[in-house]
Amino acid sequence: MSSALWSRINLYPTPTPIARLMLERSKGATLNIRLNKDSDTEEYLAFVQEVLQQLSRVVELSLTASRRSFPALGHLPLCSPALRRLRVAVLLEDSNDEVSLPQHLLGEVPNLGSLNLEGCAPSWDSPSIKAMSSLTSLRLSRLGTLAPSPDELWGVLRGTPSLEELNLIDSLTRFGPAPPSWDAPIVAVDLPKLLHFRLRRSEFAQYAHFLSSIRVSANANIDVHVPLPSESTPASLTLLPRSLFLFYSAERTETYTLDLYLENLISYTVYKTGCKRLDKEEYCMSEAYHTRIDAIYTNPKRLSDSPNLDPFNGFCYGAPLTSIDIFRLKLKAVYPIRELPWIELLAALPNVHHFQVRLDNINLSRLLDALRVTPNVTDRDVPAPRLKLLHLTVVADSEQGDVSGIADIIEHRARTGARLKGLNVHNARLPKADLVRLRQILKWGVRVTD
DSSP: OOGGGGOEEETTTSOHHHHHHHHHHTTTSOEEEEEEOOOOOHHHHHHHHHHHTTGGGEEEEEEEEETTTGGGGOSOOOBOTTOOEEEEEEEOSSTTOOEEOOTTTTSBOTTOOEEEEESEEOOTTOGGGGOOTTOOEEEEEOOGGGOOOHHHHHHHHHTOTTOOEEEEESOOTTOOSOOSSSOOSSOSEEETTOOEEEEESOOHHHHHHHHTTEEEOTTOEEEEEEEOOSSOOOTTOOSSOGGGGGGGTSOOSSOEEEEEEESSEEEEEEEETTSOOOOHHHHTTOTTOOEEEEEEEEOGGGGGTOGGGOGGGGTSSSSOOTTEEEEEEEEOTTOSOOOOOHHHHHHHOTTOOEEEEEEOHHHHHHHHHHHOOOTTOOGGGSSSTTOOEEEEEEOTTSOOEEOTTHHHHHHHHHHTTOOOOEEEEESEEOOHHHHHHHHHHOTTEEEEEO
């Protein structure tokens, strides 16, 4: 029987005696070892030592332990040219259980491509942690008191020129305060190959400090989940850097969909039009994901203290987003900013052809006014001139909407060449005379539902 059949050893749920037998039968084959078991028995710790003696042929090593059993795993360094993936995780029983790893942890791992540290960290001044030229994936999680300072993290990232994926979870506790704007005078780190950045469990000031100090490629995916700050922020600071939206201002063959939810949280999502939106676990490690921005901000009521963080400020006042062809908005009455910038929004989306909104009656009236054209307007001044399909839904907790006069708006737009083809209206009153006219104008028809 081939020795390679015994080379994938997972100590949980495999009993230690069987795992030892697998190790013996693997002979000279490369090893994938997962010691994901919390135990301090003599048998287990002895097996751990046997595994560590085989590091020269280990390709993947995953170590999970509590603080009480971790000393047995501290007899490293890792000197293994074969090692490609390393995960070291400490099970935290309280907030002070983080484990400092040996300074020489990453002794000689020249081909290490993936490093995952959870609840533990080496010295950030260690030369080995600052020279991982082959690393493509870095995940730092639950570091607590061991979290790096900004300068320490910059030193690590400068030593990873091949980095494609960066996950930071509860690891920026020493960052802050928020910068005055996203336009930092000096970029601390350039990450030209980064494809995916994921951030969780960080305060807004920490998030803004970090993101304003790095430069990533235009097609990087930004995936963040951040609470809005309880205190006011600098007036020039927006939720997302406007530079992230420049990608959608360039002339491109592919088009994108922008979803914006303003409810109990603020959510931006931008992804390739027509592509299935994948679950987080599906696309985080995939080279084929199509989402470009996936940002969630909690506690939107705090916008009252920082109106500059209104989500429209991030993309409505710069270069038009010419590659966005579908826009969807959901607005609930709990959202604290009542007057949305419809004129600026339509100007920012000159090539949108599908516009779908769920809103209150007040904003419905303002949107219709923004879509209106004056008698002498030229085709260049028509708002959203390529709009083909319009979906209007009035929220249930608002009084019924009224779209009286929409037939005039659509008819006047058609005279300029901006011909709408389809209209869907939900929970809004449409006079019968307007309905008859619209059925004659709209090629794809009109649909009205309660």
